[in-house]
Amino acid sequence: MRRATISQLPALTAEDLINFETEIADLFNAAKIRAPVHLYSGNEEQMIEIFRDVRPEDWVCCSWRSHYQCLLKGVPPEQVKAEILAGRSISLCFPEYRVVSSAIVGGIVSLAVGLALGIKRRGESARVHCFMGEMTAETGLADESIKYSTNHKLPIRFIVEDNGKSVCTDxxxxxxxxxxxYEDNHHPLVVYYKYETKYPHAGAGVRVQF
Structure with missing residues (x-):
């Protein structure tokens, strides 16, 4: 697999991210996207701040909501949009840019740990940045992954995103x-942040979402 040649990540603004997500929402509500989408809103500044510590050689691992991560990792917007229009919003993977995602709840977490373990064994300088929702962070899989990564000193950090949605449960x-x-835990490998979104758990609020 050939890596994309990027010397530095793009300096996107909050407006850039919002404009992209708004376009995707409009396309979804116009029935141009015939597959699930999970949209971001209200966390642009937090995401930009998190990506200040992400380098081109690092891996970014996401759940089913990953448009912002792909853009901030350097994937061209038109390439991200094309994959979304093709129905792959919930499983966007651009390994050449070192950003991958999984639509399975918690499915990306153990994969991220495996990536970090491989990086350590090969003596590489890359790091892994694994995103998960607040409900996933409460599961046994997340607890074991964070514990294993801590005890084995793996080059990884876990970003817990609390939007209060949790697939329509509290x-x-x-x-x-x-x-x-992890809300007030200050764990050395965990970054926790909370935000409010204008979008529902899935979809963009106009079309019926089954």
């Missing part, structure tokens, strides 16, 4: 836990 109510595990 994470805190489900676990009867007012404060989530």
């Amino acid at each position: 994470t805190r109510e489900v676990w009867n836990q007012p404060v989530l595990t």
Whole structure:
């Protein structure tokens, strides 16, 4: 697999990200995208800040909501848009740019740990940045992955994104836990942030989403 030759990541603005996601929302509501989409809104500044610590040689691992990560990792907007129009929004993978995603809940987490382990064994300088939602972060798989990565000193960090959606359930109510595990934890390998989005869990709010 040939890597894309990028010396530095693009300096995108919050407006750039919002404009892209708005276009995708409009296309979805106009029935131009006949597959699920999961859109970002309200976290542009946090995402830009997170990517200040991401380098071209690093891997970015995402869940089914990954448009912003792909753009910030250097994938050309038209290439991302083409994949979304082809129905692959929830599983965008651009290995040549070192950004991959999985539509399976928590499915990307163990893969990210495997990537980090391989990087360490090969003595490479790259890091892995693994994104997950707040409900995934409460699962056993996430706990074990973070524990393994910590104890084996793997080159990885986990970004927990709390949008309160959790596939239409309330994470805190489900676990009867007012404060989530990594919310005020200050774990050395975990970045936690909370944001409010204008979009529903899936879709863009106009077309019926089954």
